[in-house]
Amino acid sequence: xxxxxxxxxxxxxxxxxxxxxxxxxxxxxxxxxxxxxxxxxxxxxxxxxxxxxxxxxxxxxxxxxxxxxxxxxxxxxxxxxxxxxxxxxxxxxxxxxxxxxxxxxxxxxxxxxxxxxxxxxxxxxxxxxxxxxxxxxxxxxxxxxxxxxxxxxxxxxxxxxxxxxxxxxxxxxxxxxxxxxxxxxxxxxxxxxxxxxxxxxxxxxxxxxxxxxxxxxxxxxx
Numbered sequence: 001x002x003x004x005x006x007x008x009x010x011x012x013x014x015x016x017x018x019x020x021x022x023x024x025x026x027x028x029x030x031x032x033x034x035x036x037x038x039x040x041x042x043x044x045x046x047x048x049x050x051x052x053x054x055x056x057x058x059x060x061x062x063x064x065x066x067x068x069x070x071x072x073x074x075x076x077x078x079x080x081x082x083x084x085x086x087x088x089x090x091x092x093x094x095x096x097x098x099x100x101x102x103x104x105x106x107x108x109x110x111x112x113x114x115x116x117x118x119x120x121x122x123x124x125x126x127x128x129x130x131x132x133x134x135x136x137x138x139x140x141x142x143x144x145x146x147x148x149x150x151x152x153x154x155x156x157x158x159x160x161x162x163x164x165x166x167x168x169x170x171x172x173x174x175x176x177x178x179x180x181x182x183x184x185x186x187x188x189x190x191x192x193x194x195x196x197x198x199x200x201x202x203x204x205x206x207x208x209x210x211x212x213x214x215x216x217x218x219x220x221x222x
Contacts, residue, residue, distance in 0.1 A: 003147035008062035008075065010053070016064060016075045017049035023134030029168045029194045033114065034107055046103035048132070052077070054099070056131070063151065065144050073136050074144035078152060079129040081161045110191075117189045121201045123164055128156060130165035149179050156206055163204045166196060173199055180204040 008016055021044035024030045034040045056062050061078035104111050122129070130152075135144050156163050166187060167173050173183065187200030 003065055003143060005063050005065055005148055005151040007060065008052075008057060008064045008072075010057055012062070012064065012072065013049055013052045013057060015072050016062065017045050017052055019072045019075055019136055020048045020077070020132050020134040021045040022137055024132070027168055029114070029196070032194045033104070033111055043103050043105075043107075046099060048077075050099035050103060051131070055079075061128075063148055065147060067139070073139040074148055075132075075134055076130060076148040076152065077132040079131060081126040081128050113191060114189055114193060117187060117193065118166060121166070121185060121187050123162065123184070123203055125162055127162040127164045127203070128152065130163065133165075145175075149176075153179050153204070156204070160206045162206065165202050166200050167202055168194065168196055170199070173202070176202050176204075 021041055024044060025041055030040060030044060034043045052062060056077045056079065059080055061080050062075065063078065064072045064075040067073045100111075101108060133145055133148060135142075152163065155161075163181070165176065165181065167176060181202040181204040183199040184201045184203045185199075187196040189196070
């Protein structure tokens with residue numbers, strides 16, 4: 001399968017949101033945020049769509065790999081180092097807030113607790129932040145997540161910029177370590193929140209191993 005990485009545009013928001021909702025439907029953190037299985041897929045689609053349209057796509061940090069018909073098979077939501085993208089207007093901020101509230105409903109307080117815990121774990125130095133990396137369930141094990149990470153690792157090496165992410169499962173830590181990420185600290189979410197794989201925060205400092213190529217993805221990578 002071709003693994004051409006390209007930047008997503010505004011027209012990809014809905015398809016990428018659907019892809020990520022499928023990829024993260026069984027994620028332990030998403031279970032905690034929305035414990036009712038029947039509500040989770042729609043809630044995740046609305047949440048990811050809001051984040052994509054109002055935060056990540058305007059910042060230029062969304063990358064994808066498409067299938068033969070152009071549909072996204074894997075996608076990465078990165079927040080570029082030192083920027084949050086173009087400053088949103090008051091109307092855009094209200095639209096974003098309404099979309100998030102609509103997606104999370106009564107689980108909004110839980111999401112805010114999680115957001116504060118994650119924000120507090122970020123390193124002080126400028127860094128690219130990987131919010132989500134997901135592969136369509138039917139396309140896992142084909143190296144797509146590895147291709148997306150390799151492309152961004154190469155860019156970080158060229159610009160001497162760090163990269164940061166959170167691992168929601170213990171088995172994912174080894175996968176990210178192949179790209180130069182190392183565990184920096186656990187992430188403690190209060191009120192019975194998820195354990196984040198016993199580690200949570202992972203940071204990669206340049207240079208890393210972006211020149212290495214991976215022929216197959218690790219099964220279980222979202």
